[in-house]
Amino acid sequence: MTSLLDIQNLKLNFKTVQGQVEVLHGIDININAGEKVALVGESGSGKSVTARIILGLLQELRQARISGEVYFDGRDINTMKPKDCAKLRGTAMSMIFQDPTSSLNPVITIGQQFTEVLRRRNNKLAQAICDEQATRMLNDVAIPDAQRVLNAYPFQLSGGMNQRVMIAMALANRPKLLLADEPGTALDVSVQAQTLTLMRELVNDYQTAVLLISHNLGVVREFADRVYVIYQGRIVEDGPTSALFANPKHAYTQALMNAVPRIVGTGLAKVPEVSDAFLAPRITHSDVT
Amino acid sequence: MSLLSLKHVSKTFFTSSGNVAAVSDVSLDVKEGECLAIVGESGSGKTTLANMILGILQSSKGHIHFNNQPLSSKRTAEQRRAIQLVQQNPMSALNPKRSVGASVRLGLDTYQIGQKSERWQLVEDALEAVGLDPNLRKRAPAALSGGQRQRVGIARALACTPRLLVLDEPTSALDVLVQARVLRLLNTLREQHNLTYIFITHDLAVVRNVADRVAVFQSGQLLELATTSDIFSKPQSTYTRQLIGAVPVVDAAELALRNKLAKIAS
Ligand SMILES: Nc1ncnc2c1ncn2[C@@H]1O[C@H](COP(=O)(O)OP(=O)(O)OP(=O)(O)O)[C@@H](O)[C@H]1O
Ligand SMILES: Nc1ncnc2c1ncn2[C@@H]1O[C@H](COP(=O)(O)OP(=O)(O)OP(=O)(O)O)[C@@H](O)[C@H]1O
Ligand SMILES: [Mg+2]
Ligand SMILES: [Mg+2]
Numbered sequence: 001m002t003s004l005l006d007i008q009n010l011k012l013n014f015k016t017v018q019g020q021v022e023v024l025h026g027i028d029i030n031i032n033a034g035e036k037v038a039l040v041g042e043s044g045s046g047k048s049v050t051a052r053i054i055l056g057l058l059q060e061l062r063q064a065r066i067s068g069e070v071y072f073d074g075r076d077i078n079t080m081k082p083k084d085c086a087k088l089r090g091t092a093m094s095m096i097f098q099d100p101t102s103s104l105n106p107v108i109t110i111g112q113q114f115t116e117v118l119r120r121r122n123n124k125l126a127q128a129i130c131d132e133q134a135t136r137m138l139n140d141v142a143i144p145d146a147q148r149v150l151n152a153y154p155f156q157l158s159g160g161m162n163q164r165v166m167i168a169m170a171l172a173n174r175p176k177l178l179l180a181d182e183p184g185t186a187l188d189v190s191v192q193a194q195t196l197t198l199m200r201e202l203v204n205d206y207q208t209a210v211l212l213i214s215h216n217l218g219v220v221r222e223f224a225d226r227v228y229v230i231y232q233g234r235i236v237e238d239g240p241t242s243a244l245f246a247n248p249k250h251a252y253t254q255a256l257m258n259a260v261p262r263i264v265g266t267g268l269a270k271v272p273e274v275s276d277a278f279l280a281p282r283i284t285h286s287d288v289t
Numbered sequence: 290m291s292l293l294s295l296k297h298v299s300k301t302f303f304t305s306s307g308n309v310a311a312v313s314d315v316s317l318d319v320k321e322g323e324c325l326a327i328v329g330e331s332g333s334g335k336t337t338l339a340n341m342i343l344g345i346l347q348s349s350k351g352h353i354h355f356n357n358q359p360l361s362s363k364r365t366a367e368q369r370r371a372i373q374l375v376q377q378n379p380m381s382a383l384n385p386k387r388s389v390g391a392s393v394r395l396g397l398d399t400y401q402i403g404q405k406s407e408r409w410q411l412v413e414d415a416l417e418a419v420g421l422d423p424n425l426r427k428r429a430p431a432a433l434s435g436g437q438r439q440r441v442g443i444a445r446a447l448a449c450t451p452r453l454l455v456l457d458e459p460t461s462a463l464d465v466l467v468q469a470r471v472l473r474l475l476n477t478l479r480e481q482h483n484l485t486y487i488f489i490t491h492d493l494a495v496v497r498n499v500a501d502r503v504a505v506f507q508s509g510q511l512l513e514l515a516t517t518s519d520i521f522s523k524p525q526s527t528y529t530r531q532l533i534g535a536v537p538v539v540d541a542a543e544l545a546l547r548n549k550l551a552k553i554a555s
Contacts, residue, residue: 017427043436043467098435098462102380148306156304159377160331182435185461186377187331188491189535215464218537245539259465260539261494263547268498269469
């Protein structure tokens with residue numbers, strides 16, 4: 001079976017004021033249709049840039065040098081024309097960005113932005129139908145006063161409302177691949193649970209594949225079939241969620257698991273020294289658990 | 290002694306599609322040296338309340354006192370330095386055209402903190418304290434990761450040596466190891482300088498481990514306010530119980546405990 005997304009030996013360099021920095025050191029990730037996969041790891045380790053490469057966005061940045069293969073639906077995003085790649089965004093793949101308030105357009109109302117998104121898939125869609133669909137999708141993400149939200153600009157909404165707007169837009173066109181970068185950070189836990197259910201429905205009904213980027217290991221455990229752990233631009237451990245949580249093997253994954261704050265109130269975790277063991281080779285759990 | 294006191298504070302926004310009562314008649318006191326967590330529904334007015342405490346927004350009704358002085362719309366430089374905010378959205382909090390080091394430095398210059406010659410050193414110290422490589426100071430905010438930007442926001446606020454720090458979702462973009470490091474730093478500063486925190490977050494496990502008291506908000510109103518151990522052992526409102534019951538956890542032991550907490554008093 002071929003994967004929907006197949007990333008091979010992906011490397012990324014940035015040119016900065018202080019010279020070249022290598023951010024991704026050759027990572028491999030694959031996701032099948034209908035699969036829910038999580039990418040977790042250190043802040044600054046390369047999760048969001050990976051998502052932006054999959055979308056073909058980082059390729060347009062002059063300071064970025066990218067090598068390796070990123071096959072989406074059989075075609076390599078890295079060698080695709082920017083124009084062709086742009087056609088995939090918002091239709092075959094969509095993304096919930098990490099910083100919702102600054103990722104939405106500040107000078108256009110939410111309603112207009114929604115219409116734009118829906119018309120990417122069908123440019124003849126009547127305004128009334130766009131509004132009706134947008135209202136329904138906003139209700140789905142627990143926004144009852146959809147009319148006010150559609151008339152609002154992002155600055156008039158709370159952080160979590162913008163995040164829900166972004167989620168609703170990303171789900172609207174039923175993409176083949178949904179990239180969800182920290183989708184629940186501004187949501188209370190009950191709304192967060194509701195949005196995860198929506199994503200699950202999309203997976204079940206349309207075989208959408210999801211790449212979930214999250215620091216919330218509880219959410220990852222509840223949502224993902226499989227997990228990749230990334231540390232400093234390298235995948236250090238991967239495997240089925242249950243196996244990885246039951247028996248984390250890599251030193252970095254173990255340190256991460258030990259630092260999860262507990263609702264029991266056992267105090268803040270001790271922060272271990274950064275150890276050479278964090279850079280040990282990748283460990284892959286076999287598929288049988 | 291209470292450092293910050295809110296009396297019947299309300300905020301209504303007037304928009305083309307009607308009035309939004311974002312904060313309704315909130316009264317509460319924050320004691321010097323305490324960590325008060327604010328949790329609650331998304332859209333329940335937490336950020337709006339923070340913005341009123343900071344003077345970014347004017348309240349529609351009510352009074353706010355800091356250190357026994359009323360906070361008017363015109364604040365003294367000392368009042369502005371003493372109350373700092375870590376914003377929920379770090380990207381819009383930082384000037385995109387300025388290097389992040391310059392953004393941190395700006396506060397030091399504005400409030401004349403330290404000798405001029407030592408301020409770059411203070412900037413680097415502040416970045417290192419939150420686990421950032423000081424070399425990152427030359428970068429624009431767009432060339433950082435989400436969690437790196439968030440830590441710049443924390444470093445910037447701390448560098449101004451505030452007495453009251455309002456933190457709006459300050460660790461939502463941090464992995465749990467870096468988060469533990471930042472929370473430990475905040476604890477240490479509190480012990481050393483008697484700093485006071487208002488900690489707005491959706492992460493109840495963090496609340497459990499850092500806060501002295503918890504205020505629960507719903508629809509612009511203060512629903513429940515109690516010590517952290519009381520909130521978790523005998524939550525009074527259905528909503529609070531619901532929140533506790535929906536916390537995602539990492540193992541079966543936690544799950545059992547969470548479900549027990551959520552059921553108590555129901
Ligand atoms: N400038 C504004 N104009 C109009 N309405 C606003 C404005 N700012 C906030 N609101 C509204 O006030 C309410 C409270 O928003 P606020 O940002 O305080 O919520 P919050 O509790 O911080 O939510 P979250 O957890 O999602 O960040 C929301 O309904 C929001 O739409
Ligand atoms: N334009 C850029 N120029 C130079 N370095 C960059 C640029 N954009 C990102 N980086 C660096 O690339 C690394 C990876 O960034 P990325 O945003 O992917 O991190 P992340 O894993 O998403 O972290 P977080 O959990 O904090 O969001 C970071 O160290 C960041 O500083
Ligand atoms: Mg990121
Ligand atoms: Mg907010």
